[in-house]
Amino acid sequence: MHMNAQADTAAGPQTHEFQAETKQLLRLMAHSLYSNKEIFLRELISNASDAVDKLRFEAITHPEWLGTAVLSVDLVPDPDAGTLTLRDNGIGMSREEVIENLGTIAHSGTKKFLESLPETDRGAREQIGQFGVGFYSAFVVADEVEVVTRRAGTDTAVRWVSSGEGGYTLEDAARDAPGTDVILHLRSEEKEFLDATRLRHLVQRYSDHIGVPVRLCLRGNEPDTLNRAAAFWTRPKTELKDEDYQQFYTHLTHDHEAPLAWAHHRVEGTLEYTSLLYIPAVAPFDLWDRDQKHGVQLYVKRVFVMDRAAELLPNYLRFVRGLVDSADLPLNVSRELLQGNRAVEKIRAALVKRVLDLLDTLAKDKPDDYEKFWSLFGTVFKEGIVEDATNKERIAKLCRFTTSTHSDKPVTGLDDYVARMPAEQKGIYYLNADSVTTALASPHLEGYRAHHYEVLLLGDRIDEWFVMHLPEYAGKPLVSCESGAADLAPVVETAEQTRLEGDFKDVLERLPKTLLGRVSAARLSKRLTESPACLVSSDDGMSRHLERILRDAGQTQLGKVESVLELNGSHPLVKRLLDAKDAAFVDLAEVLYGQAVLAEGGQLEDSAGFVKHLNALILGTSTAAAPSILLPD
Ligand code: ADP
Ligand code: MG
Numbered sequence: 190m191h192m193n194a195q196a197d198t199a200a201g202p203q204t205h206e207f208q209a210e211t212k213q214l215l216r217l218m219a220h221s222l223y224s225n226k227e228i229f230l231r232e233l234i235s236n237a238s239d240a241v242d243k244l245r246f247e248a249i250t251h252p253e254w255l256g257t258a259v260l261s262v263d264l265v266p267d268p269d270a271g272t273l274t275l276r277d278n279g280i281g282m283s284r285e286e287v288i289e290n291l292g293t294i295a296h297s298g299t300k301k302f303l304e305s306l307p308e309t310d311r312g313a314r315e316q317i318g319q320f321g322v323g324f325y326s327a328f329v330v331a332d333e334v335e336v337v338t339r340r341a342g343t344d345t346a347v348r349w350v351s352s353g354e355g356g357y358t359l360e361d362a363a364r365d366a367p368g369t370d371v372i373l374h375l376r377s378e379e380k381e382f383l384d385a386t387r388l389r390h391l392v393q394r395y396s397d398h399i400g401v402p403v404r405l406c407l408r409g410n411e412p413d414t415l416n417r418a419a420a421f422w423t424r425p426k427t428e429l430k431d432e433d434y435q436q437f438y439t440h441l442t443h444d445h446e447a448p449l450a451w452a453h454h455r456v457e458g459t460l461e462y463t464s465l466l467y468i469p470a471v472a473p474f475d476l477w478d479r480d481q482k483h484g485v486q487l488y489v490k491r492v493f494v495m496d497r498a499a500e501l502l503p504n505y506l507r508f509v510r511g512l513v514d515s516a517d518l519p520l521n522v523s524r525e526l527l528q529g530n531r532a533v534e535k536i537r538a539a540l541v542k543r544v545l546d547l548l549d550t551l552a553k554d555k556p557d558d559y560e561k562f563w564s565l566f567g568t569v570f571k572e573g574i575v576e577d578a579t580n581k582e583r584i585a586k587l588c589r590f591t592t593s594t595h596s597d598k599p600v601t602g603l604d605d606y607v608a609r610m611p612a613e614q615k616g617i618y619y620l621n622a623d624s625v626t627t628a629l630a631s632p633h634l635e636g637y638r639a640h641h642y643e644v645l646l647l648g649d650r651i652d653e654w655f656v657m658h659l660p661e662y663a664g665k666p667l668v669s670c671e672s673g674a675a676d677l678a679p680v681v682e683t684a685e686q687t688r689l690e691g692d693f694k695d696v697l698e699r700l701p702k703t704l705l706g707r708v709s710a711a712r713l714s715k716r717l718t719e720s721p722a723c724l725v726s727s728d729d730g731m732s733r734h735l736e737r738i739l740r741d742a743g744q745t746q747l748g749k750v751e752s753v754l755e756l757n758g759s760h761p762l763v764k765r766l767l768d769a770k771d772a773a774f775v776d777l778a779e780v781l782y783g784q785a786v787l788a789e790g791g792q793l794e795d796s797a798g799f800v801k802h803l804n805a806l807i808l809g810t811s812t813a814a815a816p817s818i819l820l821p822d
Contacts, residue, residue, distance in 0.1 A: 202350070202358035208293040211325075215353050218325050229326040230382070231395035233275045233371055235440060236324060237262040238401045240279025240369060242493040244341055247280060249492075249520045254341045256366060261402045263412060264392075266383040271375055273382050276406075278368035283340040284347045284359065291324060291336065291349055292357060328353030330382060331373035341367035389415050398437040400491065420491050422465045422514060426453055438467050441486070442510050446470045449558045451511070452547045460535055461516035466509050466543055468551070472565045476508065483507035485540075488514035489522060500527040501537055505573035505584075506544050508566040513540070538579075545583050552587060552602075563589045563599060568649050574658045575651075585662050588655075591625045593634055593644040601645075603662045609643060616668035617661075619645035621652055621734040627790035632723040633670045636716025644670055653735045671733060671789075672726050689713055689758035696766045700754060703778045709751035717757035722781040723788065724752040737791060754782060773811035776802040 207215070241260045248255045258278055265274040282290060327334045332352060339346035346364035351357035364370070373382075381387050385405060392403050398421035404412035417424075421437045435447045448467040455463045466485065475481040484499040484507065491514060501513055517532045527533050552559040563570075573584040589599045592606065606617060618637055622628035628646035637644050647656070656667050693713055700711035709727060717723060726733050733752060756763045762781065769777050779802040783793055793799050805811045 202348075202360040204356060204358050205288070205292055206356040207351075211293060212355075215325055215328060218329060226329045226379075227382075227391055228395070229330055229373075230388075230391050231440075232323055232326045234262055234392070234396045234399060234403055237275055237277035237279060237369065237371075238396075238399045238403075240277050240281070241401045243280040244278075244367075245492050246494060246520075247341065251342060254367070258366070259402065261404050261412070261414075262399075263404050263406045264388055264415075265406045266385070266388065267408075268380075268383050271377075271380065271383070273373045273375060275371045275373075276368065277401075278366060279341075281340040281343075281367040281369055282338045282347075283343060284345075286340065287336065287338060287347055287349050287359065291351075325353070327371065327373055330375055330379040332376050333374040335372040335374070336369065337362050337364055337372070338369040339364040339367045343367075392416055395436070396440075398433065398440060420488075420514070422453065422463050422512065423491070429453070434467075437465075438510070441512065442467070442469070444469055444471060444473075444510075448510075449562055450547050450551045450555075452543050454543060456539070460532055462536055463514045464511065464536075464540055464543065466511040466540065466547065468544075468547065468562060468566075469508060469510055470561065470565075472508065476566075476569065485509065486512040487518075487522070487527075488512060489518050489520050490514070490516055492520060494518075494520065494522055495524075498524075498527065500524065500533055502540055502544070503537070503573070503576055505570055505576050506541065508569055509544055541577065541580060545580060545587070548587050549583075560589075560598065560600060567599065568651060571649065571651050571655050574655050578658075581659065582662075585659055590645045590647070592646060593620075593629065593637065595643075596625070596629055596646065601643075606643060606645065607663050607665060610665075611641060614640075614642050616666045617645065618642055618668055618670050619647050619652075619656060620670045621647045621656070621732060623734075623737075623790040624648040630788070631670075632717055632720035632785070632788050633725075635718040635720060636714075637670060639718050650738060653732065653738060669732055686713065686715065686758075692767060693756070693758060697756075699774070700778055703775055704754065704782050707751060708754045708782065711754040711756060713758045714755035717755065717760070720757060720788065721760040721762045722754060722756050722785045724782075724785045725755055727751065727753055733789065733791075754785065756781070769811075772805070776805045776811045780806055 241262065244254065244260065256278070260278055263274075263276040265276060266272075267274070334351055334353065336349040337346055338349075346362040348360050348362035349357055375382055385407060388405060392405075392415040396403055397416045399416055400418065400420040402414045402418040403416045404414050406412045421433070434451050434453070438448050438451070439445060447470060449470045451465065451467045453463075453465045464485075473483075476483075482497040482499045483504075484497045485501055486493065487495040487498040487501065498513070499507070502509055513536060515532065515536065518530070519526075548559070548562070551562060567589060570584070571588055574581055574588075577584060585603055588603065590601045590603075590606070591597075591599045592601045594609075595601050603617065610617075620628045620631055620633055622631060625646045625648040628634075628648055634644055647653075656669070659667055661667060690713060697711045697713070701708050704711075708724075714723065724733060726736075756766075758764070762777070766774065766777055766781075779799060783799040783802070786793055
């Protein structure tokens, strides 16, 4: 177990130590939150409101758990005792749950967050805002926190007490009804949080959108509801301001950066539901975690039923946050039931459309924000080309690329590209590489540059699949610069080409024998202007980059894929092949092949061999007759 229980007498409190991570979080909290200390109230109200939501949900199967009292979150300031109590009649916690929830950081997201923390405190301070600070924020204003709680469906209560340093104590307690009291013993300098006006103001500022009534309970007065207490998304759009949407987003996601965009819709008819979808301005740290479910929250008739309902949106839209409140699903809906449910399928299709509409508008009206969206989520979004055949065109339109002529940022859409195409250009050209930088340096671009043709530089892994699933756009075929079939008009003049073909006939026949097993054919290139050589895939073969990805992924049964070596007949190094004899020819062939592999970001199978051949050429030791390549003729 993670805590050290020192067994006391049966009646007295038991002392427990906090888990190491909890201590770490508490320390961080004290240092980083002070300037924003009032958010403890939002955090504790949010927990209490979650507890009420959970009770409503569990009461579907245990109706007797709902008493006659209104479900609410009450704020009870006590100036004499110097305490502020947050009282809810929600689900409560059992002894085990208290240990689990308040003594350890069980919440897997929180744990991962802590693991991902940078070494320095400063980085942590910046990140902590992105992530819900939760219960422990209470210690920013209180030097002692007491929790008295009773789980619905049980008779016994438990008291948890801690000063937020080494650990906490636990003992049996009494509570009339299920629910939780969080009693904050405020530090002497924090007594402002006993003030009714201050509390009212804070609740309206941070917790107005909470669906549960948050009430101020002053001694001798009737409880006074401070917030609107209607589920935020049920309110008419006309009544809601940007700040309201932003505030609700913070409540929903614990993300303190304002979202880039949102869409709020109410649908009535054969299906009845409300959706509220947000595009975040920061990527969650678990975006790439395959085990982590992503998705929006699901409510059924205002009752919260599921977090991260991945079934409501396709995987490529997993960055979207928000919620759906459906009137057509049963309250006891399970994940299994969501799969293949007709209503869910219809909602899902509509949500996809909404997100795409939202992104269209963002791209059109706020290009800077769209750029931000793309840098955060572009690689995820591109998966849509593979995953969502129905919306392929729309997805393609929203994709952004780095190109050979606009290479500093991925801002070029396919529509921009097509609009810039010279009249005679036939296809949309692209080049796959391990990174945009490698692509930009590739010899394959040379001929396209000479023609002033723009080339999409694809550096993400998903891009190989992207182009496979998008054979054309706007009636133009997507063509790889690297494949032998690229239909580029020759850069070299025809007469010159014919003359070179004659000169190089023997060399071209000899090369595949010298480079046996790696090169199936050699030919003169019409595309190279500066580099001496490059490799292309044979016309029917798999792209060389894809082959490399598959091989890196451990696909060893691929077999040997041979490439075509293309030579630049005007390059001095290549011309040297014409006169090279035996050993010198081999050295030259190996060096030309090796640098073609390196130029596309590939790995040499025999790098020591390559170096030997290269040194022999430089030193002129291949044969007595071979001059050094470093000396001018
Ligand atoms: P989070 O709310 O993100 O899960 P917190 O640190 O705010 O993290 O709370 C930790 C856990 O403690 C909650 O998930 C919940 O299980 C439990 N908890 C906190 N406050 C209450 C409450 N008022 N009633 C019931 N459970 C609570
Ligand atoms: Mg919380």
